[in-house]
Amino acid sequence: MGSMGGMGKTPPRGRLFVLAGPSGVGKGTLRQSISDIGGLEYSVSCTTRAPRDGERDGVDYRFVTREDFLDKVRRGLFLEYAVVHGEYYGTLRGDVERNTAAGKDVLLEIDVQGASSVHATKPDSVLIFVMPPSMDVLGQRLRRRGTDSEQSIATRLENAKKEVQHAAEYDHVIVNNVLEDASKELREVILSYRREK
Numbered sequence: 242m243g244s245m246g247g248m249g250k251t252p253p254r255g256r257l258f259v260l261a262g263p264s265g266v267g268k269g270t271l272r273q274s275i276s277d278i279g280g281l282e283y284s285v286s287c288t289t290r291a292p293r294d295g296e297r298d299g300v301d302y303r304f305v306t307r308e309d310f311l312d313k314v315r316r317g318l319f320l321e322y323a324v325v326h327g328e329y330y331g332t333l334r335g336d337v338e339r340n341t342a343a344g345k346d347v348l349l350e351i352d353v354q355g356a357s358s359v360h361a362t363k364p365d366s367v368l369i370f371v372m373p374p375s376m377d378v379l380g381q382r383l384r385r386r387g388t389d390s391e392q393s394i395a396t397r398l399e400n401a402k403k404e405v406q407h408a409a410e411y412d413h414v415i416v417n418n419v420l421e422d423a424s425k426e427l428r429e430v431i432l433s434y435r436r437e438k
């Protein structure tokens with residue numbers, strides 16, 4: 242009790258969990274499936290892409306203009322950002338810092354480039370790779386989602402082939418075959434770090 246830092250009032254810092262993997266692998270669904278875990282804050286990213294049906298500003302993403310995004314880049318507000326399929330996506334440093342400083346764990350759901358930059362600046366972050374059962378299944382999921390053209394699906398599959406080669410650099414790899422199983426595994430990974438504390 243109170244051994245961390247000696248100030249008594251300062252809680253131990255929260256952990257940063259990074260969920261990454263190819264487009265269409267089901268990261269979003271997985272992330273939502275564990276949203277009931279207490280003390281785990283999801284960091285809402287900024288993006289320049291247009292909202293999809295049903296997406297809410299400030300909940301799914303912060304939808305911003307390119308100008309606004311680049312202004313935030315210049316002001317150094319992003320912990321990481323990347324261009325994914327031609328649009329900008331970024332994690333605000335302030336949100337992550339505020340929550341981890343308050344002792345809350347934070348979950349990022351970002352692409353593979355973003356995960357590498359987070360790991361470079363925050364080496365104690367926990368990297369979790371979500372792997373498709375196969376490239377065929379990934380293709381089927383992207384088609385079923387119905388949000389992308391055939392051309393864009395082909396690009397996403399090409400990118401996915403390169404991205405899965407990085408899986409070995411991650412602390413954990415979860416194959417998203419059956420959602421319930423993958424969700425249970427993810428939950429277990431996060432809770433196992435808490436038991437370590």
Ligand code: 5GP
Nearest residue numbers: 264286322323325330331332350351352355
């Ligand atoms: P979508 O447009 O399908 O929502 O997301 C496209 C990709 O961008 C997904 O792989 C998603 O995880 C990733 N992404 C979402 N937010 C961020 C972010 O803040 N940073 C990075 N690097 N990637 C993100």
